[in-house]
Amino acid sequence: xxxxxxxxxxxxxxxxxxxxxxxxxxxxxxxxxxxxxxxxxxxxxxxxxxxxxxxxxxxxxxxxxxxxxxxxxxxxxxxxxxxxxxxxxxxxxxxxxxxxxxxxxxxxxxxxxxxxxxxxxxxxxxxxxxxxxxxxxxxxxxxxxxxxxxxxxxxxxxxxxxxxxxxxxxxxxxxxxxxxxxxxxxxxxxxxxxxxxxxxxxxxxxxxxxxxxxxxxxxxxxxxxxxxxxxxxxxxxxxx
Numbered sequence: 690x691x692x693x694x695x696x697x698x699x700x701x702x703x704x705x706x707x708x709x710x711x712x713x714x715x716x717x718x719x720x721x722x723x724x725x726x727x728x729x730x731x732x733x734x735x736x737x738x739x740x741x742x743x744x745x746x747x748x749x750x751x752x753x754x755x756x757x758x759x760x761x762x763x764x765x766x767x768x769x770x771x772x773x774x775x776x777x778x779x780x781x782x783x784x785x786x787x788x789x790x791x792x793x794x795x796x797x798x799x800x801x802x803x804x805x806x807x808x809x810x811x812x813x814x815x816x817x818x819x820x821x822x823x824x825x826x827x828x829x830x831x832x833x834x835x836x837x838x839x840x841x842x843x844x845x846x847x848x849x850x851x852x853x854x855x856x857x858x859x860x861x862x863x864x865x866x867x868x869x870x871x872x873x874x875x876x877x878x879x880x881x882x883x884x885x886x887x888x889x890x891x892x893x894x895x896x897x898x899x900x901x902x903x904x905x906x907x908x909x910x911x912x913x914x915x916x917x918x919x920x921x922x923x924x925x926x927x928x929x
Contacts, residue, residue: 702738709747718757718787732764739768748774750795756786759811759832766839769794780804781881793839800865803880806873809860840873847872860897
């Protein structure tokens with residue numbers, strides 16, 4: 690697996706056959722230039738990697754991400770939707786926040802029985818006077834509507850806008866069976882051992898993190914190394 694000399698980052702995609710490729714989103718979705726960990730993904734790095742794959746008829750997208758930048762995630766979702774390949778999405782552990790929107794680009798979405806998906810309304814940090822705050826709120830409402838459009842397009846008649854509004858208002862963490870029942874996933878697969886991308890920073894960001902995902906800090910500190918190791922194994926780079 691070659692290394693990207695421009696940003697010192699390992700490619701997160703690789704060909705797996707004559708016309709198919711594996712794509713990995715195993716970290717946070719960040720703004721270009723802020724890929725502080727090699728498993729972080731930005732829209733710019735994603736497009737660069739996608740272009741390098743060449744002409745593919747099948748993309749197998751593996752997601753295990755706590756989310757991140759809304760605009761970066763929307764861009765990545767759009768790239769996958771516009772790609773001519775058939776897109777299989779595998780939520781290996783967690784697709785939270787904007788990572789769940791990226792998952793909606795899948796023509797088929799698979800979730801292990803122990804995986805989770807989280808949907809919520811977008812939020813931001815802002816400062817300024819009352820007029821600036823009102824403007825920011827309007828922007829957030831528009832972003833929220835864009836996210837809802839992605840969910841509803843995938844769900845079809847299994848999910849009403851009213852129900853989705855409630856799910857997002859309450860920062861809802863969905864099990865695989867719940868995601869399938871709402872039309873946000875297509876098939877439940879056998880449970881796996883993928884480590885969900887959960888850390889103390891995620892706890893401070895979201896308010897309803899399930900207790901099953903909350904682990905002692907000593908374990909959370911090991912998560913990046915464990916995820917890097919899993920990514921290397923999947924890419925065939927790890928030497929036992």
